[in-house]
Amino acid sequence: MGSLHVDQVTVEFPLGPNTPPVKALSNVQLEIQQGEFVVALGASGCGKSTLLNLLAGFLSPSTGQIKLNGNIVAGPGADRAVVFQKHALLPWLNVIDNVAFGLKLRGIGKSERHEIARKHLKQLGLEAFETHPVYQLSGGMQQRVGIARALASDPEILLMDEPLGALDALTREKAQELIIRIWKESSKMVFFITHSVEEALFMGTRLIVMSPRPGRITHTFDLDFSKKFLAGADARAVKASPEFIGMREQVLKIIFGDEEASGGDHV
Amino acid sequence: MSEQKKPPSNPFFGSLFKIKPTKPGEVYGVPGQGDSLLISAISALCLIGFWSLATWAGWIKPLFLPSPIAIFNKFVQVSTEGFAEKTLFEHTRISVLRVFGALILACATAIPVGLAMGMSRVMRGIFDPPIEFYRPVPPLAYLPLMIVWFGIGELAKVLLIFLSIFAPVAIGTRSGVRSAAIEQVHAAYSLGASPWQVLTQVILPAALPEIITAVRIGMGVGWTTLVAAEMVAATSGIGFMVLSASQFLQTSTVIMGIFIIAAIAYAFDMLMRFLERKLVPWKGHA
Ligand SMILES: Nc1ncnc2c1ncn2[C@@H]1O[C@H](COP(=O)(O)OP(=O)(O)OP(=O)(O)O)[C@@H](O)[C@H]1O
Ligand SMILES: [Mg+2]
Numbered sequence: 001m002g003s004l005h006v007d008q009v010t011v012e013f014p015l016g017p018n019t020p021p022v023k024a025l026s027n028v029q030l031e032i033q034q035g036e037f038v039v040a041l042g043a044s045g046c047g048k049s050t051l052l053n054l055l056a057g058f059l060s061p062s063t064g065q066i067k068l069n070g071n072i073v074a075g076p077g078a079d080r081a082v083v084f085q086k087h088a089l090l091p092w093l094n095v096i097d098n099v100a101f102g103l104k105l106r107g108i109g110k111s112e113r114h115e116i117a118r119k120h121l122k123q124l125g126l127e128a129f130e131t132h133p134v135y136q137l138s139g140g141m142q143q144r145v146g147i148a149r150a151l152a153s154d155p156e157i158l159l160m161d162e163p164l165g166a167l168d169a170l171t172r173e174k175a176q177e178l179i180i181r182i183w184k185e186s187s188k189m190v191f192f193i194t195h196s197v198e199e200a201l202f203m204g205t206r207l208i209v210m211s212p213r214p215g216r217i218t219h220t221f222d223l224d225f226s227k228k229f230l231a232g233a234d235a236r237a238v239k240a241s242p243e244f245i246g247m248r249e250q251v252l253k254i255i256f257g258d259e260e261a262s263g264g265d266h267v
Numbered sequence: 268m269s270e271q272k273k274p275p276s277n278p279f280f281g282s283l284f285k286i287k288p289t290k291p292g293e294v295y296g297v298p299g300q301g302d303s304l305l306i307s308a309i310s311a312l313c314l315i316g317f318w319s320l321a322t323w324a325g326w327i328k329p330l331f332l333p334s335p336i337a338i339f340n341k342f343v344q345v346s347t348e349g350f351a352e353k354t355l356f357e358h359t360r361i362s363v364l365r366v367f368g369a370l371i372l373a374c375a376t377a378i379p380v381g382l383a384m385g386m387s388r389v390m391r392g393i394f395d396p397p398i399e400f401y402r403p404v405p406p407l408a409y410l411p412l413m414i415v416w417f418g419i420g421e422l423a424k425v426l427l428i429f430l431s432i433f434a435p436v437a438i439g440t441r442s443g444v445r446s447a448a449i450e451q452v453h454a455a456y457s458l459g460a461s462p463w464q465v466l467t468q469v470i471l472p473a474a475l476p477e478i479i480t481a482v483r484i485g486m487g488v489g490w491t492t493l494v495a496a497e498m499v500a501a502t503s504g505i506g507f508m509v510l511s512a513s514q515f516l517q518t519s520t521v522i523m524g525i526f527i528i529a530a531i532a533y534a535f536d537m538l539m540r541f542l543e544r545k546l547v548p549w550k551g552h553a
Contacts, residue, residue, distance in 0.1 A: 056457055078459030088450035091549035092472045102458030105468070135552035146454075153458050 002069050002156045004055065004189060006030040009064035011050055011215075023214030024050040028064075030208065030217065032157070035187040037180075037226065039204030041197060041251065043258050047215025048193045052161050055191060056082050068156060078102060081150035085162040087142040089134045089149070096121065096130040098145055102153035113152075120148040123182060140171035147179065157189040165195065176203055177235055180226050197251050201225055202239055209251060211258045219254055221247070333519040338526070341519040350508050350520065359527060362497065362504040365421065366489050369428035373489075374482060377433045381440025381481075382474070386466065394437070402434040406492045410499055419500045424493070431492040432485035439481020443474030476543075476550040483539040490532050505531075 009028045012021040024047045032038050040048045053059040054066055057076040066073040068080065081102075089098050096117050097104075103113035121127050124144040134142060143163055150158055163179075164172045180203055183190050194200050200207055202225050209219040229238050238244060293300050315335060321327050322334035329337065345355040353361075383390040401409070406427050417423035447470045455469045497506025505528055512520035543550065 056453070058453060058456075076453070076456040078457070080457060082454060082457040084450045084454065086448070086450055088448060088454040090451060090469065090472070091552060092475070092547070101455075101468075105455070105458055105460045105464050133549065133552075135549050149454075149458070159457075 002034045002189060004030075004032040004069075004157055004191075005067045006051075006054070007065050007067065009051075009054060009061040009066065011047070011054065011059065012062045025054075025061075026214035026216045028215075028217055032189045032191065034189060035205075037183055037190040037192065037203060037205045039200040039207050039223075040191070040193045040210060041195070041200045041207060041255065042210030042215075043212055043255060044195075045215075046210040046212035046258075048210060049161055050215065051210075052082075052159050052191060052193060055157070056080055056159050078106070078153045079156045081153055081155035081158055083143075083146050083150050083158065083160040083163045085165050087134075087139075087146040089142060089145055091133070091135045093134070094130070095126065095132050095134055095137070095145055098134055099148045099152050101149060106153075117148070117152055120152045123151070123185075124148045124178065138171075140167050140175060143167065143175065144178070147182070151182070151186065155188065157191060158183075160190065160192045162193050162195065164199065172199070173235065177229070179203065180229060184230055197248050197255070198239060201244060201247055201251070202229070202235070207251070209254055218258075219251075221251070223247075330516060330518055333522065337519050338523050341517075341523045342526075345508075345520065345523065351502070351511060353503055355508075355527070358503060358505050358508050359531065362493060362506065363531065365424055365504065366428060366486070366493050369425045369489055369493075370432055370482070370486060372425070372429050373432035373436055373485060377436035377485075378440050378478060381437040381478075382444060382466075382471070384437065384441040385444025385474075386470075391441075398434050398437060401430065402438075406431045407495050407499070410496060414500055424496050424501065427496050428489045428492050432489040435488055436478075436481045436485045439484065440474060440478050443477030443481070444470055446477055447473035476547045479539065479543050479547060483536065483543075486535050486539060487532065490528075490535060494528055 006028055009025055010023070011025040012023055014021045028047075028051065030038070030051075040051065042048055050059065054061055055073070057073050057080065060074075073080075090101065093101065096114055099117035099120055100108075100113040103116060108116075118127065118130070121130060124147060126141065126144055126148065129137065129141065134145060137145065143166075147158075147163070164175050167175060176199060192200075192203060194203075201223060204223050205226065207219075207221040207223055208217045209221075210216065211218045225238050225244060229235055318332070319335055322329065322332060322337075333341075342355070347354070349355070350358065380390075380394055384394050385391075409430075410423075410427055413423040413427050417426060451469055451473065452465055455465050460468070493504070494506035494509075497504040498510040501507040505524055509521050509524035509528070512518075512524065
């Protein structure tokens, strides 16, 4: 059973000799168990990406520590795959070679890595685009290639920073459903950042709401809307149910409260 | 705020900046759109026509400007009979070999140096002073020194061209290192890449478009330098042919040589553009 522990983590960014550092995260405590889908919501600048960069190993905490299966995270690694908002694919490789890129880095032979990649392309409905150049795909398809690439290296946890933020509404809802299905099949841990309250409630098994200055987790909710969807309920029906709407308004109130408290500096 | 802004009244600038609503296929407000090939062809034909007229009517003496026909005849003559004991083809071949030799040498050294400079603070610190020192100096200014050191043989010429290509290629490669998006680099690390794999499989391919552009610029600089060097110290090559023909007042050979120099430079550039399309089809899409 895999698990991820964030233990009393604080992150401070130095700004210069005469200015106090930015407290991007303050005393963050978080635990993710195998099969959990944790969603992070919060006003811009509350430290969501900072937390994700910590989990990915791109950033080391000022104090505290992060452990994956009991081992301290000390840098990026293939056990924690990242899906970025901007797809970050490699345009000189075609679709299948992008998906197989992580396997190639590990020295897995071409036919074997293509076989694994093909399986994930199929899972994401991209089997017809194997040999296409990635820059000819639509934004939604590129994002699916990015997810397939992350899955192909069989990580313990998927880290996603607003992966659907740049998609149109319809593509976005389809992608949400796809990601939930894949998560259920693979039972991996997921840490997912979004700005959409609806997306967060629909997809997660747990929601953390963060507040800025200093960045911290202020609320945690357990969710079961994705279970209803996976049990066969229609996605729109789930999102239109009274419980869902009630929850949505409750979370929105918290986030708007933060915005007002901090002067409402929208960017 | 109900008053509408009047468009600028100057019709020339108005049409230049496409400030009128555009036709389908054009974009509003983008200057200089549309295909200019036909206009260029007409322009070239007019120039040649005017040249023919001026020489035919005797406005200019053939000593200063022979007619286009005379130039073509000279081309045929030098191609078959040769100039200074070598045919036109041989002169051209020698010049092209000198440039390509120097280009290959320069790519083999400048690309690794440029990569190292882009990747490492220490390397940048080491290579910046010499490159920035000699780069702005015209190659002909240090040609005398090269001749003192290496004589008037091939070595001095190839080294001179090599130096003129080295700087632009190294500098272009160095700035190309920054073309990889930080997300691409992070994605590779989070897929388990080692720093060496990130260099060879992410940074180098991402830098390739800029490297090719740099080589293309280097090629142009190298060709210019070569022709100049051949005019100073050589017994063969296109530049030599042009200079020594001028000393015998063979103006038609001079002009013919200039056309050959231009044609080869153009062919080089076409070759590089072709390679660019083949090697980096994703350029501009990424
Ligand atoms: N490299 C850095 N140097 C200095 N300050 C930083 C740096 N990265 C982030 N910060 C600061 O840390 C805080 C949290 O940033 P972070 O990017 O984690 O926010 P976020 O919640 O992801 O915001 P968004 O929703 O806009 O993506 C912000 O105040 C930001 O200005
Ligand atoms: Mg962010």
